Amino acid sequence: MSTRLHAVAYPGGQQPAGPKYRSIVAVDLEGSTTRTNPVKGELRRVLYDLLERSLEAVPITANHLEPLTDRGDGALVLIRPHDDVPKTVLLDRLIPLLTALLDEHNSAAPDPALRMRLRAVVHAGEVHEDSRGFYGEAIDVAIRLLDSTAVKTALRQTMSPLALVVSEEIYFGIVAHGYVDSGRYRPLVRVRVTNKQHRGWIRIPDPCAPPALPASQQGYRSTRLLRSA
Helix, strand or coil: CCCCCCCCCCCCCCCCCCEEEEEEEEEEECCCHCHHHHHHHHHHHHHHHHHHHHHHCCCCCHHCCCCCCCCEEEEEEECCCCCCHHHHHHHHHHHHHHEEEEEEEHCCCCCHHHHHEEEEEEEEEEEECCCCCCHHHHHHHHHHHHHCCHHHHHHHHCCEEEEEEEEEEHHHHHHCCCCCCCCCCCEEEEEEEEEEEEEEEEEECCCCCCCCCCCCHHHHHHHHCECCC
């Protein structure tokens, strides 16, 4: 039997609005299910603080961003197309900055339970938006790569506080052309979404020296709306 959908009946005859192209970044906390609720709450606070500091330092500000989507023990960041935020900035600046800030936080954390390590994914594609937020196959692919066993294993096997996976779109469009250093990306991830196999390439980023930032950040955070996944 064919699984092809020949027609879909939409309420009121209204089809969803057309898709929007977005760069997709998502992060997820390692070992969150082993933490107590108070510790989880503090780690969530730290995670958003470090993520927002990294975004602001690049800078990727309010006019570049959709509202951040909360994932409980992680976050989803959708970045609107802008010439001043090419994907090379995500790979060469944002992720290394976040890695450095994680390293800095872990070195200063008074309690080992408050140290944190993250998995991160960079992808891009078409997404849809409704009153509850964003959805679509591109987001499904990013999250499936992020949650893959191979990425979790890569993080466990490194001393770094962050392991990065990039999608085929990012690898073949950016990395393989040499726009960023391609030497340390390893093709270790295979996942399936809508009956199609997707590959991911893993890298353990080198931390980039974090810039001096004021303790109280300004910019998009004052107006950021946080969506729940």
